[in-house]
Amino acid sequence: MRKLSYALGMVAMTTGNQDRASRRLYVWAAATTALCALYAPTAGADEAMLGEIIVTAQKKAERLQSVPVTVSAFDKSFLDAAGVVSVDTLSRMTPNVYMSSFAPSKPQIYIRGVGSRQFDIGSEPSVGVFIDEVYVGRTHNIFNHMLDVERVEVLKGPQGTLYGRNTIGGAINIITAEPTQHLEAFAKAGGGNYDAYFAEAAVSGAVAPEKVSARLAARYTKRDGYLKNLATGGAALGEDQIVVRGKLKFDAAEQFSLTLSGEYNHDDAPGQQGKAEGPDIFLRSPVAPIVAPTPDRFSDYYNEDSTLERNLAQLSGKARWQNDNVSIVSVTGYRYSKLEEFGDIDATILDIIDQDISETSKQFTQELRIASENGGAYTFEDRMSWIIGGYYLHDSSDRSDTFILGPDSLPAFLYLLAGGTDTILNTLLLDSKTESYAFFGQVSVALTPALNFTAGLRYSHDKKHGIYSGLTNIPGTLLIFFPFEFDLRRTWSSVDPKFTLDYHFSDDAMAFITYSTGYKGGGFQWAVTDPLLAQRVFDPEEVRYYEAGLKTQWLNRRLTVNIAAFYNDYKDLQVQRIVATSTGGASGVITNAANSTIKGFELEVLARPLPELLLSFGYGYLDAQYDDYVFDEFIDYSDTRMVRSPKHTLNAAVDYTIPVRDSDEISVRADWSYSSSYFHEPGEAMIPAPQPQAREDGYHLVNLRASYASGAWRLTGYVNNVFDKAYRQALLAYPPIGDNPGQNIGYPARPRMYGLEIGWSLN
Template sequence: MNMISMPRHAAILLASAALPLYGQAAAAQTGGDAVAAADSEVLDTIVVTAMRRAENLEKIPVSITALTGGTIEKLNIETTEGLSQYTPSLHIYAEAVGSEKYTIRGIGRTSEDLSADPGVAIFLNEVYIPRQAAANLAFFDTERVEVLRGPQGSLYGKNATAGAINIITRQPTEQLSGYGEVAYGSFDRITTKGAISGPIVDGKAYARLAFLTDDRDGMYRNLTTGESANDINTRAVRGTLKITPTDRLTLSLIGDWAKSKQDGVLKSIISDVPGLRYVFFTNNPVTGAPRPGVTPPMQEEKLRTARSAINGRQGVETYGGAFNVTYEASGFDVVAITGVRAEKSYGLEDNGRAQEVTSYNETAQDTWSASQELRLVSSEPNEPGSANRFSWTLGVYAFHEEGSRTTDIYRNVAPFSGIATFTQRINTDALAAFAEAKYRILDNVSLTAGVRYTTEEKALDVTGIARRITGIPAGGPVSPFVNADYTASASKRWNRLTPRAVLDVSLGEGAMMYASVSKGFKSGGFQGQPPAPPLRDFSPEDVMNYELGFKGDLLDRRLQFSAAVFYSDYKNLQLQTFDINGAPTTASASARSKGIEFEITALLAKGFTVNAGASFIDPEYKDYIAQQPGFSDPAHTFDRSGERIGGVPRYNLSLRADYRHSLGDAGDLVFSASAVAVDKVVTEFNTLWANEYAKGDVRLSWESLDGGWIVSGWVKNVTNEMYYRGGGPVAKYDTDKIRLGLISDPRTFGVSVRRSF
């Protein structure tokens, strides 16, 4: 991989992550105080189900990060977007509902077409969530989150070319227990959450009910309308029922509902040249001259302000359920997972950004899906030292999705003059069969082989109507809005075989190495944006991944270390591009991604734990021709072959520390601090998308001796770092000097009180 230059703050963060770990290793060799103080403590063992069976995280030959519910709460991670700062190679940016961008190792999201699928598969309690807007609402009362890096084609199937994210919620307890928490913070943020759990019938039935509310004033101000914008209003509830009729049979029923809405959808105009104005839809695209009656906006003195004529709005509502059945037969378990998911989302955003109404898009989406999986999983242990040498998993899977997305487009500036409404309707059916087996060739050497066969059919219908606005002439090279009605439909079936092979070697003393080869695929689809017909299909995305990894649970379980080096080769990589009308479409390219990632957790002294993580990614196009929005001529066509894939930072570094100090009978003080450093992100056209930054958070908690009370105070973004989490260039003009972006939250404060029983 090419050498990557880092800014000074990132290098310091990486060095500081290594120093405590070096100190721990030195102490181990010299019998120093750090080890002596830690003699009575070890790092927790995290059990995950990433490979569809309960296993120790450090013994799985896969690159995986697992965050427990307690860690998620300490880090104040409220959505999936927050995961990316503490997970190597994961980058998530949620610009608006329905346009979430998830990438792992540089690969992920495509266009906003309803038939275009993500490359990162998200599962809630083992049920696939096809629409990623709904995943952001799952983060409450969480047991753990597992992030698997690299294609997971054999056990997870389609749309996991980049990786998979498993969200596992807390289960009912055998004894009556629960908690309630209220928090207050900057911008009048009030958050409440809690759960109650316990037996309904002793030894047979248990239940859990959890809830979340989250409200915050908007951080943006619309200087045209006087309204605030980008506030938070979230409500969520989840119920879980667990029944154990016999010692061998377990039934679990989980139902959840969540709703989040935001009044005002504003972004900042960010200019590298003072006084440079934003000209998209405010200057004539042919002549470049200002439009009569339109005031081109520019960067405001306060970046969290804007002058849009329309304040905008967006929201999402999701609900669903999972019915899981586990039966422990002789020598294997039978697992059946039935899932139903639904989501409704909407959005209205001003594209023109001017004080006058020039352009806006309004969307409404409604989808639902159902899935069924049946697995047979061997139950006998297959680890070094055990008598059994063979373990296996067999399964079948079925998936169905239906949905619609309606988009209203308004443009009142020539030649982009008109009103258009189009509706997409999707129908997807997929079937798969899979198998995976592990055989211990020698006591410390194992070979795992798996394969999955998937057949999938998609059907897309598009209907629409477009009308000119009376009195506004059309002209120039681009006339997307013609007086016409249109309808189009298409369907296609794809079949894929996705194998996986892993060779792992136990090195003793809790260490292991592995080498793996795996294939994944992402569903094909259709170009569903107007003008239509015809609908053009694009092929499924295929990837082969080669990986070498090392894991260790060392120094008597006081040091955990994992590292991986990978190379991924992509064929028909699906990318968002734009047609001549500026509408997002899907293009294909061949590409490769390579890099390294590592994580370290160390217990330096009794009650003092440090965790560090880092990834360095170098994704590159092998063959790709990009089209700048709004143009189709050779002058605005770019050969990106050999160039870096846009939308992904080169590095992502994180450092966390937790220290617990006993106050005797008065309880404990717990100090937590975290820091992250992220490289700049560029667009597909080598223009800046997000600046590099480093930020830190701190938290101080008092816990009563019995753990029943916790009082916490925290500061997020301690240094008040100003950065923008993502955005894009203005089409056609000064793309290297001006852009839109969502500005980061400033320094914020908060306190919370939690009561557990």
């Protein structure tokens, strides 16, 4: 009850002792309310009402403002107006969400302080990503440009009952546009600095009137990299992507529909390549003195350029049958992905060590659910709604990492000195299979016309099998101690309940309180070269979650104010620890070695004081700390801030449309976001001594857009990161461990980007 009282208290009262950043939001919210109050409802008030957003966060269509879940939803009109082309952009438009990446294939997603930066096939994500209800187990292409998207929903907090495993932090639903019976189409193209250009088009219409409809969409994007390699003349952090999607919808009968979807995605761009963080790139390595700082934040010296090639194919089918009483839905998905990546991982001009990655994944999922229909025979005169279902997943993945020791490395130098002639290759191989099934159910009962009680339960069972091996072509070259192979097997089960009370004061105001739990699957080690440590298996993470929320609309639905507060009791975090190796050295391994407490609150405001003017504001406060985290016998991270968890996040936007002659209009939009400081690595310090590289200072970002629309045509100009703010989107920091000298590699975020685009649409 203490934890739930905290959440309720945070919603019910302001925190007068917070710092200036948290106090500003109350001034802004009050000003917005006062501004809207100047405009009393008139005969034209409907034009100023905020549009209704329908979400499927609870596996059924509901009003966003009526769902007792904290959801940030972005429909197509918002995505177009804000120029959102990839999911990670949304992290700057909703509080307490962090999305970034080390490289195109290594995304990081954190919601309310819960996330992961493990990218290998032995680990699981902390935030579930779903595309048209199909779970995306391997997220290495999730930050690619979105194509023909209808809506994105960001569900905050564990979603264990209806979404299952690996949604311990939340879930992201990406819903693509459906085929239509009427003819509609759009096309747009544009270009910008760094030789950027893109083209996108879609068409939808009837194949057989009233029976079959189809939709086809495609996009091509290319942009030069902005991180220059002064040694080779190449550049990293660029884009070269093509994606194609086709959909067919069959309305075979009044009660039955079937939607089939196929997508192909190809990416051929520079791979992982960051920037050396000053002369201590190797910290205490003998080569550290020669790794000098580079002229600016967008240049570095690598002896080779990185490369990346990704291919993805996805097939899915959604069948729905319903009558007046129940609906039955089947969602089937198959995903195939292939990743090839090469990188100079020593981050120097010396030929020390390169990494060649090859990864293949095949995933099959099946969900079947039965739900009550409003007004049906099994709802007790609409006093109850329910859903039950089952879920199955099979993932088969294999990955090889070959580490190529160059002549500037000490092992290779000694080998060549002794007369060796071959290139030294050390390879780690993991063949992993995951099989998971689950059964779930949720029921909501109207205790009174205004008060509802919801109870849900999910049982999950995971079985993992992995074959982990290490090979070397030159014995005694140190990177891998000796050839090994292990057969690893483990099973886990979890029962995750959810209980919610929601009270509707009116059609425009509701409050809710929730208790739920979440579960993230366990896994196997990766890139651990000691044979004994490589056999260590880490167990699942678990969280107990408390939340209270208030959703309101005011002034004839021209003002929306939503508030939520939360408390997480987070157990068995999968974190890195330093342990002794079998040869007397030290190595980093993933273990369940940490517990944490996460608490905070959020405010989201949306206002339309005039039909032509839309204002938005968001604020998030996050207090995320490790309660227990012993890194090694000398370093204790307990009572320090968790990684990638800024205490304050804010965002605001102004969107104004000016009607001009006939049906033409001019639209201008300004977006602002702020993140307070946070740490890329735990403990608020690096090893062996505090390092400023671990901390990311707070920063502001501003984006501007302006467009002119005439009939079916629209011309748009944009500038992102207007003030060219310098910050890092990620940091790879390896402390010195045993004979490993350690590294600090930063990945600079995008500089100022600008361009023009022209679009045409037919509706």
